[in-house]
Amino acid sequence: MTFLLEGASDSSLINIMTATPAQKKTATHKTATPDAEVISRIRIKIRAYDNKIIDQATKNIIETAERHGAQVVGPIPLPTEKTKFTVNRSTFVHKDAREQYEMRVHKRLIDIVNSNAKTVDALMSLQVPAGVDIEIKM
Structure with a gap:
């Protein structure tokens, strides 16, 4: 320091x-x-229902950060959040007949170290596929 x-x-x-x-x-x-304004660390959390589009968005973010001269740590795959819903198949009787649905939320974590203002501007204006949620913390 x-x-x-x-x-x-x-x-x-x-x-x-x-x-x-x-x-x-x-x-x-x-x-x-x-x-030269240097931002020490940017933490990006990415969430999506589909693992293919989350990998595509992660690759896009990493390429953008490296193009502007920042160091990238990750992507770190976080545990997949699984939520199960159980509903009755019929509306009145047949309680034993049930249907189960599962929703999976895939998550990735990327740390960008030694970035500058150009890197932040490029990340803010980045186009990602639909269905991808990005949370940026500085």
Whole structure:
């Protein structure tokens, strides 16, 4: 982690691990390059009912992030959420005759590290297939 000494120029950056206690007290938390806005981590959660379109959307997001120079961690497959619904086949009698339906929600997690403003803009304007839910946290 890099800090800038208070009242000093950009050339006097100190490393917090090797700094003395006096240097740590006078250091302020500023980035080394103020003109290049670097976002530390973007976490993207993708959800879909179909595993083929979620893989297609994941591939599209990873290619876009790598094209803009960001590092990508993932995709990490999260557990599939399974919901079962049981309904009677008939409306009145025959309680033993039932039908079961299952709904599966596939999930993926992607972390984008060392991204810049161009990467975020490209991800926000990205077109994904219908039926894919994307949640972005910065």
